Amino acid sequence: MTNDAYTVAHLEADLRTFRDERDWAKFHDPKSLVLALVGEGGxxxxxxxxxxxxxxxxxxxxxxxxxxxAEEMADVLIYLVNLADVLGIDLVTSAREKMRVARERFPVERHRGTAPVKT
Amino acid sequence: MTNDAYTVAHLEADLRTFRDERDWAKFHDPKSLVLALVGEGGxxxxxxxxxxxxxxxxxxxxxxxxxxxAEEMADVLIYLVNLADVLGIDLVTSAREKMRVARERFPVERHRGTAPVKT
Amino acid sequence: MTNDAYTVAHLEADLRTFRDERDWAKFHDPKSLVLALVGEGGxxxxxxxxxxxxxxxxxxxxxxxxxxxAEEMADVLIYLVNLADVLGIDLVTSAREKMRVARERFPVERHRGTAPVKT
Amino acid sequence: MTNDAYTVAHLEADLRTFRDERDWAKFHDPKSLVLALVGEGGxxxxxxxxxxxxxxxxxxxxxxxxxxxAEEMADVLIYLVNLADVLGIDLVTSAREKMRVARERFPVERHRGTAPVKT
Incomplete structure (x- = not known):
């Protein structure tokens, strides 16, 4: 890891400092954070x-x-990481695991070129 | 970097491989990815x-x-990273920059304990 | 119906006039309208x-x-009605039908006081 | 009013009956209803x-x-009407008023053919 690598773990630590310096943890219940996340997605x-x-x-x-x-995507990530912190979820590892499952669920030979349409 | 470190950059590389093995890049235009992202947020x-x-x-x-x-949050992150890839955006660095701006915009002394309510 | 009754059918007609006077129908493809709808929901x-x-x-x-x-809720309704118009969907009748199904799916005796939690 | 006219006011009355028969009003605080609404939007x-x-x-x-x-759009409308009921908002009248403002804000001569892009 080079010195300039800034990971989601660093972001989570920075967000926690930001939140606690302002005494904002009381606003960070999960439902409020999800509303903030979908707000930024909107x-x-x-x-x-x-x-x-x-x-x-x-x-x-x-x-x-x-x-x-980039700003709005950053905001979505910020609330995602705030929520992960509150729930004790390792976000990037969860995504890695999700992709492991997706590789099995959508085998290349069967899904090449075809969208997995939701119905 | 220890062997177990898995960063958003690794996730982005894995998502690209997953997408290209299935020839799914044609589905990954920005509007479709944003719809997928808000779908997972929902x-x-x-x-x-x-x-x-x-x-x-x-x-x-x-x-x-x-x-x-964790699964749904992972899905939001996955589409966020897919979109960042398509637009050439460094997602985690953008979040770091956003927090730098937020620290100036919400000085501790003025915002301690008070939510920055949207109106 | 009294003279002051303004229904979703009237709103749909007004939205169509508004759109066509501005030659905005070309922007009202379904994916764009859904993005606008979730934007207002956000x-x-x-x-x-x-x-x-x-x-x-x-x-x-x-x-x-x-x-x-009320303004943001109005905006959500406006895009919902625009989308219904483009797809030829009778929105309020669809909601009436949805409630008919919901009454069967959640019988009073079994669901009184209990939220139908999503898992 | 013909017998087959079913308006948002009727839907609101039906939703209230549905909710109260099941003793679900306790789940219908505004933040929960907004989460449900964006869930259906997703x-x-x-x-x-x-x-x-x-x-x-x-x-x-x-x-x-x-x-x-139509089903998902109906669900969005249903939660929108539930929220309007809880807050005492006249949803369709609010949309009518919003369109009155929009006609002034986007005069035909200046906006014909041009999308009002968000920045």
Whole structure:
């Protein structure tokens, strides 16, 4: 690990310091944090809503729009990590495990090129 | 870096492999990924909706409920990282920067104990 | 029906006029409308996020907060009706049918006082 | 009013009966209802996530997919009306008022053909 590596574990520690310095732990019950998380997800959605689907990647890959998307995505991550802290969940390890399950659930030979459509 | 360290950068690499092995990049335009992200955020919300606010932390800090929350939170993170990959955004660094701004915007002396209520 | 009755059918007609006068139908593909809907749902969530659960009803039942909640709820309804229009769905009838199913799925004698918790 | 007219006011009355027969009012605090609402919004989003944007209207305008979309949209409306009931908000009138404001905010001559992009 190089000195400049900043991981989710570091972010979690920084968020805890930020929260506790302001005595904000009392606001961080799980339901409130989930509302904050979906609130930031909603702000992210609004950035994209009227952009034509086939232009969105180019529009948001540079400049002011990328910056705005990065800010809202950061906010989603921040509340996700705050919630993980409150519940004692190892977020990145959970995602690793989820992908292990997904590899078994969606074998390459059966799912190549086909979206797993929700019904 | 110890051998068991698994970071968001590793997750991003694993997600890319998973996606490309299945030829799913064509589904990963930004608007679709944001819909997937808010979809998982919605599933997370549903886990908590009818649990009394003051019981939620205890209810979701162990056992089956913690596991289910971890799964949905992992899904939110997975789509967040997929989107960051498509847009070329460094997610964790963006969160670090967001917190730097937040520390200036909410100075301790003025915001201790008071929620920054949205209006 | 009294003259002052304004129904979802009237709202749908007004939304169509509003959209077509501005030549905005081209933006109203279903994925864009769903992103707009969840965006407004997110703004609604943000209003409530840091309010203690047991104070929320009183806090939002009058004054500026009720007005803000009404605005965001109106926005959610507006995009819901726009989407219903695009897909040819009768929204209120669908809700009536959904409740008919819910009455069968959650018989009073078995569900009195117990939340149908999602797992 | 013809006999087959079923309005949001009727839906609100039916939802109240449904809720009170089951003694579920205790679960219907605003934060819980907002979590339920965004949960259903998330389920709606999931239906659309992997459908190509330019195929979504056709795909969801008939058959099983339209039915599923109608169900999730009905659920969003149901929680919106439950929340309106708890807060004493007249939902459809609020939407009518919101559109009055929108007509002034987005004059036809200045906004024809141009999306009001969020930044």
């Amino acid at each position: 702000e992210l959605a609004e950035l994209f809503q009227w952009i034509p689907a086939d232009e969105a990647q180019a529009e948001f890959s540079a400049g002011r729009r990328r910056e705005r998307a | 599933e997370l919300a549903e886990l908590f909706q009818w649990i009394p606010a003051d019981e939620a932390q205890a209810e979701f800090s162990a056992g089956r409920r913690r596991e289910r929350a | 703004e609604l969530a943000e209003l409530f996020q840091w309010i203690p659960a047991d104070e929320a009803q009183a806090e939002f039942s009058a004054g500026r907060r009720r007005e803000r909640a | 389920e709606l989003a999931e239906l659309f996530q992997w459908i190509p944007a330019d195929e979504a209207q056709a795909e969801f305008s008939a058959g099983r997919r339209r039915e599923r979309a």
